[in-house]
Amino acid sequence: MPSDPLGSSLLTLARNAIGKRFGVAECAVAAHPSLQDLGATFVTLTQDGQLRGCIGSLEAHRTLADDVAENAVAAAFRDPRFPLLTSDELDRTRVEVSLLEPAQPFVFADEDDALARLRPGRDGLILTHGLRRATFLPQVWETLPNARQFLAQLKLKAGLPADFWDKKITLSRYGVQKWKET
Missing domain, CATH: 3.30.1490.150 (Hypothetical protein ph0010; domain 2)
Structure with a gap:
């Protein structure tokens, strides 16, 4: 996990959102004031360095916490380029969160x-x-x-x-x- 508190919180939120679909216990998310700000994110999933899913928001329209959680679930289960992520894949899937500046x-x-x-x-x-x-x-x-x-x-x-x-x-x-x- 990154040493940056916001990055650590966003990655944990993303993994928790995906893991929840498989009944995996959630990890504690460190509180961060920016999580309640509006934010636009992309969540990218990789396995062995290869893309496994990527979905995001180009414009901020919900809280940063909600945006990253929704985009994580979408990257895992709604990216039309890939089959649904399975529980067997979760441990070898790496999460990346990108917080977009306004275009x-x-x-x-x-x-x-x-x-x-x-x-x-x-x-x-x-x-x-x-x-x-x-x-x-x-x-x-x-x-x-x-x-x-x-x-x-x-x-x-x-x-x-x-x-x-x-x-x-x-x-x-x-x-x-x-x-x-x-």
Whole structure:
């Protein structure tokens, strides 16, 4: 567990929320004043370093404690990319919580300008085109360190062709604080 009290509380809340579905006894969560503030989080589950689920909120609309608990359950049991997490998997599943900063509009002239202004490793990115929307957390830069690949994969995630570009695409960027179980 991290030494940061907020991170420790968020990770415990996330694991408790998942474990509750399997009847696992809850661990005590250290009180932290920020837990009652509005907050937007993503909960990422991994097994042996591989993604096992990731669900989150792009905008704060409930308390931080409720948001992380709901997103943990969603990552474990409602991520459409993966089967439901089983009780046998729980012990080998690692939890990561990302607390999102509010997204800011990302102003750019065209795709090349956007690519040149992206900050690898720092920027979480939200791409919107019409009714299509997708996001990548800043951690995705670890597996897609090239800005062009990062944006191409984000377009695919939004259901668009990797080489698609339209002047109606909007981008927003955000940073995160993150904590991960070891």
